[in-house]
Amino acid sequence: MRTRFGKFYAAATTGAALSIAAFGSHAGEASMNSKYVERVAPLVATNQNQWMENDLWQREALSSRDRSIVTLAALIARGQLDAMPEIVEKALASDVTPEEIAEIINHLAFYTGFANARAAIAAIGPVYEAHNIQAKQLPSDKLELLSYDKEAEQQRRTFVDKTYGEVSPGTVAYTTDALFMDLWLRPGLAPRDRSLATVSALVATGQVEQVNFHLNKAMDNGLTEPEAGEVITQIAFYSGWPKAFSALPVFKEIFAKRKE
Amino acid sequence: MRTRFGKFYAAATTGAALSIAAFGSHAGEASMNSKYVERVAPLVATNQNQWMENDLWQREALSSRDRSIVTLAALIARGQLDAMPEIVEKALASDVTPEEIAEIINHLAFYTGFANARAAIAAIGPVYEAHNIQAKQLPSDKLELLSYDKEAEQQRRTFVDKTYGEVSPGTVAYTTDALFMDLWLRPGLAPRDRSLATVSALVATGQVEQVNFHLNKAMDNGLTEPEAGEVITQIAFYSGWPKAFSALPVFKEIFAKRKE
């Protein structure tokens, strides 16, 4: 696949070439990781090739672009820094722009914690430096925020204010001001992709009790049911099978309710 | 605010000066982090300044001292090492003593795992070294342990023994011997602050099913309802919004029950 980064990234998407080399080509530590795979657990590289590079990532149920967003969100949510450079390469090779990656990191600062975002930045920085790319700074005073469904937002706000306004007024105020009146309206990442990153972070960390609102929002914004189901498959490999099996009944119920 | 560390730390509390520089001044890696923020996701620094340094940390609902304890506990619980030096600086600047920090780390060894405590020590060490400070060693044979409510402790012990004594006798025995007859009675950290660190660690890791006992203990020991509510706000930023929203209904119910 040709991307706007051309051949440079194309190499990274050739499944067959990934093999043990996929364990990192940038940092010295990553190359050591490659060496240690053969010494400590060569099975892991074999399985990563067999099941993930040559199979999972090739499945049509979800695009490579979406898989990159899902995986990057899962890694940021769980603070898995070593694996990020490889996934950022995949993201860039699948036409996720540096600006979109910046928006994903900033979004997950709010949805997984600012410490996660900062750690991700440190892990991803060398990749950007090696490719001489950087996110465009988008000063907020020049941004035209997205329009939004004012009635739905008013309902959300009224419910949250009424339910939790006395318990934690700060949380409730920032949820409106910093999240729904600012973060979610930034134009640098499509609402569907913003929701996809959010849902992925929730599934990857086992916080399935928060999935209902965000998966519905994702599907309202265009994520299809087969795509949503395959998000679980992608996360099974990157965050572990139990995370997938805790998400399955929640997704199943949401799918069913949307058909009522 | 003058602290016993004087000007040295005062600089770190000037919100306006934090900006991107807040991303670390000690380790080489931290400075690289600062550089990478501009390259990868400058928004994160902008938001950290706008919403956290110049707003969240200035709110009167919770003291800077308490915010430092809450944040440090959240970071230790989730193993977020990169962000620790900055928060330890804030803690020291808000009159959390090195001895109290040592007690918090030791407390969270039991409440988040010894591996978390050890990782925290490695991350915090360079800060202590740079400032030439260290925790006083408090040999346990010289400690006068705090007194405690013997009836309440007997009730706890009887309940846990009866409920889980046959399931896991080791866990039950250590809970009494190592935790309630030793850790919780150490005089180096006020019971209210010990509970504050515990509750913060639970909320930051989404273990809200364990909050009931510890939030009640915290409030029995002086944590007010508005303070507890603001703990959620602080953790929303550092551990992510979903952690806050999973905690809100649990705190709400506890607040209500305490008024019955």
Added chain:
Amino acid sequence: MRTRFGKFYAAATTGAALSIAAFGSHAGEASMNSKYVERVAPLVATNQNQWMENDLWQREALSSRDRSIVTLAALIARGQLDAMPEIVEKALASDVTPEEIAEIINHLAFYTGFANARAAIAAIGPVYEAHNIQAKQLPSDKLELLSYDKEAEQQRRTFVDKTYGEVSPGTVAYTTDALFMDLWLRPGLAPRDRSLATVSALVATGQVEQVNFHLNKAMDNGLTEPEAGEVITQIAFYSGWPKAFSALPVFKEIFAKRKE
């Protein structure tokens, strides 16, 4: 205890010698950790000696071999890299073979995420290098897979297919092909130990809603009730007390149901 690695590892099992030195002897970072323990929180080393090295690890309720497997699984599940070298030393000294460690890491690639496995490999590599050991490569085409209960597997497959086949067909297919028809049948790790690692990872990450299937499987494969109870005690220290207390009621119910 003499092991096949002889004196070399025996030193590492002498509780009294561990003390602060237990904080690492290989990497430069680990030695710094040792230095920082005294500076930042000497209590943590004191408690680790008193409660863990000289007490927990000596308890007869669970063998050192099992404790090593439980702890290694807990650390891999939570991505706690700093503590891994020490535990791998304990594992090797307790007759866990390098091949078994490779199988544990590969197993947890599926059960905690491939990023966890890769990070573990990088952390464990230097230990293997220092001891000049490595896992034997076991090419899958030469493996004779274990036999399995075809009726039970058919029941599992029918249930999962019927329940989640439409929600996430990819997850369901890989669960059969990659996990139950491949991973679980690999002969390099006894089914009882494979289940022990799985249960430990679930308890360490608080995913107790997935414990029922795997604890029953572990006990069907020979894990005794007292051993299972002591798994909780081991994880209390390494992953924190709240993880233990969230597991206790789940284990209790499973123990009771198995006696009906």
